[in-house]
Amino acid sequence: MHAVILAGGFGKRLRPLTDDRPKPLIEVAGKPIIEWQILHFKRYGISSFIFLTGYKWDVLAEWVSKNEKRLKISAYFSIEEEPLGTGGALKKVKEILGEQNEFIVTNGDVVTNLDFSKMDVKESVATIALVPLKSPYGIVETKDGLITSFREKPVLENYMINAGVYMMSPKIFDLLPDRGDVEKATFPKLAEAGQLKGAKFKDVYWRSIDTLKDIEEASSELPQVIPS
Structure with a gap:
């Protein structure tokens, strides 16, 4: 099985x-984000990676070429000139991914x-991993107008968000735009047709690295949840 990593953003x-x-090479706990991803994928027997790149693609390609043998992976690159x-980036690699798996x-x-093994595309075109929303703010609980307690940035178990991890069938290529995001252009159509599943994960570690605070917090957390 191939793992496709969307690595073309600017990380502004x-x-x-x-x-x-590029953003995937930002270091967290002494390793680039992308290395943490590779280490976890390899736990599930996945060692073939396709990197969809754009911004600073040459820097990413250089890092991968230097570490490909150490990490025991095979790597392919798709470069966006614009x-x-x-969605458009995924559509470009149809030939690499093939039409079977x-x-x-x-x-x-x-x-x-x-756990990637809990995701499948049986009777669907794609499955989105869903994780509980962690509130960015503390929660204040009240009763009869009085404050009873404070909850510091709790996980809101009843509200699931897109984890940015997808299992896809090759059927997805018929629905991808030449230009545009799969999340906006393709997923709503699949949902309307009953061809988009959601795999809920509640007791997992998940974090999107968007800010300096995310880097700081993840640096203390990752070594405990993803073995090196």
């Missing part, structure tokens, strides 16, 4: 760290230990 919110490298969106897609800024 993490500047100046992304001035000289932004195509996640499902494949996994993940955003290049996501670190997680969710």
Whole structure:
């Protein structure tokens, strides 16, 4: 099975760290985000990676070429000369992925230990991994107008969000735009047709690395949840 990593974004919110490298190469706990992703994929026997790149693609390609043998992976690159969106970028690699087997897609800024074996595309075209929403704010609980307790940034178990990890069937290629995001152009159509599943994961680690605070917090968390 191939793992496709969407690594073409500019990472503007993490500047100046992304001035000289793409976001997946930002280090967290001493390793680039992309290495944490590779380590977790390999736990499920996945060692073939396709990197969909754009911004600073040459820096990413250099890192992969230097570490490909150490990590025991095979790597392919698809380079966007201009932004195509996640849907357009995926459509470009149809020939590499083939028309027989499902494949996994993940955003290049996501670190997680969710169990990929619990995702499938039986009777669907794609499955989205869903994780509970962690409130960015503390919650204040009240009763009869009085404050009873404070909950610091709780996980809201009843509200699930898109984890940025997808299992896809090759059938998806018939629905991908030449330019545009799969999340906006394709997933709503699949949902309307009853061809989009959601796999819920509640007791997992998941974080999108978007800010300096995310880097700081994930640096203390990742070594405990993803074995090196």
